[in-house]
Amino acid sequence: MSVSKQRADKELPAADISVDEFIGFFSQKNISLEVGVALTGAHSLGIGHCQNFEKQLQPVIDPTLSPSLTVMLQMICSSPSLSDETFMTNDATTFLFDNCYFIDILNGREHLKIDSEISRDQRTLPYVVAFAKNQKWFFNSFLSGFMKLSSHKVLVGEEGEIRRECRFVNSY
Structure with missing residues (x-):
């Protein structure tokens, strides 16, 4: 079994995609626009x-x-x-998972192209505003998306494994 960064990267949207590509990407995974925007909140970490x-x-x-x-x-x-x-990042809460990412991008402190675009596009802006105002809603939407992504195209049998330690392929 081999681990492929390229294969893993294909399952997440690129940092420089447009909102149209963003919507299409998550739509193909049966993930709503609200949940897709919530998943960008992962940019608040690291x-x-x-x-x-x-x-x-x-x-x-x-x-x-x-x-x-x-x-x-x-x-x-x-x-x-x-x-x-x-x-x-310039997020004051870099190591804390919270809704400050959404507050930051509304205030022009976005880093990635997609961050900038979702804070300006009329289709995604309502969710950015809502998540900036309501951390609980953001958390619930993010959790929904995380669960959907973690069960999307799960590799089984010879193609995949459940790792004992997430950073390493199991050795037998």
């Missing part, structure tokens, strides 16, 4: 990789990026050799 921002910085700077984020990205991600460098 760090970002410079390679996810290259299209927003080159050849021209994306005008939707906040000036402070633009300066930070240019400092950290300016060299092509640094495309795998990481940086901390």
